Amino acid sequence: MSILAFTENWDGRFKKVSYELVSYAHQLAVQMNTKAIAVSIGNVSDEELKKLGHYGASKIVKVEDSRINGLINKAYAAIIGQVAEKEGCNVVVFSHNFTGKALAPRVAVRLKAGMASGVNALPDSLEPFVVKKGVFTGKAIGHITIKSPKKILTLFPNSVETKEADENAVIEAFTPQLSDAHFATRVVDVKKVTDKILLTDAEVVVSGGRGMKGADKWGPLEELANVLGAATACSRPVSDEGWRSHTEHVGQTGKIIAPNVYIALGISGAIQHLGGVSAAKHIIAINTDKDAPIFEAAEYGIIGDVHQLLPVLVEKVKEAKKH
Amino acid sequence: MKILICLSNVPDTTTKIKFTGDGKNFDAAGVQWIINPWDELALTRALELKETSGTTIEKVTVISVGKADVEPTLRKALAIGADDAVRVDTDARDAYQVAAEIADFVKSQPYEIILCGIESSDYNGSTVGGMVAEFLDCPSVSSVSGLNLEAGQVKISREIDGGQEILETSLPVVAVVQKGIAKEPRIPSMRGIMMARTKPLTVKTAAMPEELTEFTYFENPPSHAKCKMIDAENIGELVEVMKNNLKII
Numbered sequence: 327m328s329i330l331a332f333t334e335n336w337d338g339r340f341k342k343v344s345y346e347l348v349s350y351a352h353q354l355a356v357q358m359n360t361k362a363i364a365v366s367i368g369n370v371s372d373e374e375l376k377k378l379g380h381y382g383a384s385k386i387v388k389v390e391d392s393r394i395n396g397l398i399n400k401a402y403a404a405i406i407g408q409v410a411e412k413e414g415c416n417v418v419v420f421s422h423n424f425t426g427k428a429l430a431p432r433v434a435v436r437l438k439a440g441m442a443s444g445v446n447a448l449p450d451s452l453e454p455f456v457v458k459k460g461v462f463t464g465k466a467i468g469h470i471t472i473k474s475p476k477k478i479l480t481l482f483p484n485s486v487e488t489k490e491a492d493e494n495a496v497i498e499a500f501t502p503q504l505s506d507a508h509f510a511t512r513v514v515d516v517k518k519v520t521d522k523i524l525l526t527d528a529e530v531v532v533s534g535g536r537g538m539k540g541a542d543k544w545g546p547l548e549e550l551a552n553v554l555g556a557a558t559a560c561s562r563p564v565s566d567e568g569w570r571s572h573t574e575h576v577g578q579t580g581k582i583i584a585p586n587v588y589i590a591l592g593i594s595g596a597i598q599h600l601g602g603v604s605a606a607k608h609i610i611a612i613n614t615d616k617d618a619p620i621f622e623a624a625e626y627g628i629i630g631d632v633h634q635l636l637p638v639l640v641e642k643v644k645e646a647k648k649h
Numbered sequence: 650m651k652i653l654i655c656l657s658n659v660p661d662t663t664t665k666i667k668f669t670g671d672g673k674n675f676d677a678a679g680v681q682w683i684i685n686p687w688d689e690l691a692l693t694r695a696l697e698l699k700e701t702s703g704t705t706i707e708k709v710t711v712i713s714v715g716k717a718d719v720e721p722t723l724r725k726a727l728a729i730g731a732d733d734a735v736r737v738d739t740d741a742r743d744a745y746q747v748a749a750e751i752a753d754f755v756k757s758q759p760y761e762i763i764l765c766g767i768e769s770s771d772y773n774g775s776t777v778g779g780m781v782a783e784f785l786d787c788p789s790v791s792s793v794s795g796l797n798l799e800a801g802q803v804k805i806s807r808e809i810d811g812g813q814e815i816l817e818t819s820l821p822v823v824a825v826v827q828k829g830i831a832k833e834p835r836i837p838s839m840r841g842i843m844m845a846r847t848k849p850l851t852v853k854t855a856a857m858p859e860e861l862t863e864f865t866y867f868e869n870p871p872s873h874a875k876c877k878m879i880d881a882e883n884i885g886e887l888v889e890v891m892k893n894n895l896k897i898i
Binding site for chain 2: 429435
């Protein structure tokens with residue numbers, strides 16, 4: 327009856343999003359009067375795995391397989407499904423990110439579990455099992471009932487408080503039953519761009535709009551992103567003009583993002599743009615037009631010209647980092 | 650090779666979202682319906698591949714689960730250039746049921762490449778593509794931003810932390826695509842609209858799998874706190890906020 331959390335690692339390390347998910351699983355386990363178990367796939371040291379106990383995992387199932395190279399959805403889903411069955415987990419939770427979105431639906435079918443994706447709170451009730459999520463790209467909230475005995479949830483990033491809990495987690499190795507058919511997808515090439523951060527999963531995003539005034543004026547914005555360890559993005563007019571690649575376009579017909587902090591520079595904030603970024607936890611906006619709709623969505627705003635303000639901001643952020 | 654694109658019929662992205670009956674149902678009155686934007690990009694890429702790959706791609710089919718009211722959206726896809734359309738004749742109730750219906754169709758008429766948009770702009774599930782793949786017990790690749798054919802081999806690219814991955818896969822494969830897969834959706838030409846009238850739109854009897862979830866009610870999102878304005882002369886205050894309140898420095 328326990329809760330299973332799929333905890334993703336990046337080159338053997340967990341990130342904030344992994345701890346947030348374990349904490350959510352633990353809080354849900356308390357609500358359901360059961361335990362939270364974490365499953366980790368790939369090479370992660372026991373010391374790193376133990377950290378999951380600090381957020382409430384009572385057991386950590388580790389799976390290592392030399393054939394795993396990159397995210398292979400079919401293999402990962404089979405592993406998670408097998409662990410859920412072995413541990414008797416009726417609820418499996420994932421982060422609503424690149425990896426979680428790829429795996430959760432597959433596991434749902436394996437377990438014949440109803441799925442609620444992008445949930446942003448603990449369940450409203452357990453009998454019936456009702457949980458809320460954003461719908462219509464942030465324009466409404468829907469309360470969804472999962473009717474099946476088994477349930478899959480993907481947790482929207484930055485939506486619940488990460489609480490520490492003191493579980494002395496035991497680590498158990500698990501050997502899944504996998505055939506070559508599970509590895510029919512192969513990563514054949516990786517093109518590294520060292521400072522590139524995945525836009526859809528980024529904690530901080532620095533984004534520019536028409537106010538950037540041209541393709542050759544993005545140096546200071548990129549520098550700010552670099553200093554903050556942020557991903558870069560842009561509004562639709564910018565990608566339409568060809569100032570930036572259309573892979574950076576965020577908005578209702580571009581990429582949908584949910585960073586902790588979204589910094590909008592020279593973006594007026596048309597409704598289609600806000601549709602793609604309204605899930606950001608905090609929005610900072612700089613724009614010359616005091617009536618720009620972006621200030622309706624923003625938490626902090628400055629009226630001014632980004633080209634004058636950005637170099638000053640970059641310098642001050644660099645200075646603040648030193649202290 | 651044949652390509653199947655799963656289309657979701659969604660309200661136009663500028664629609665004012667309203668609900669009826671104490672928030673129990675979406676109010677569809679006066680709503681303009683469109684092809685889900687990411688599904689439309691998938692269709693665009695499929696047509697580009699068909700045109701540039703010689704005879705490798707034999708057919709591009711679009712499929713949607715829904716009653717007769719989704720037919721205008723399927724006709725639009727035919728006008729854009731799809732060869733034929735399939736409508737599974739039942740309401741779309743949840744992702745599990747929709748994916749099971751689509752998988753049931755593919756089991757009767759195999760396709761090598763199945764494309765789905767990364768999410769639908771109505772219920773933001775990001776779910777159907779992966780479910781179809783698991784029902785078919787075939788590989789899936791998510792967050793796909795590139796789909797190419799090289800010497801008859803399907804090459805898929807996706808953005809990852811720190812760059813880009815290129816993948817090869819056995820077929821059939823489900824590719825869940827996002828912005829980047831195609832630059833701009835196509836607009837139907839007058840000739841395309843004329844031709845769409847005579848292209849086949851097949852109505853398939855539903856297999857009627859059960860749904861596992863349902864929306865109980867909807868509400869408006871909480872309103873935002875008012876924006877705190879910081880003087881442009883005092884940008885240090887913003888840096889303080891970034892450091893102390895938001896903790897990103």
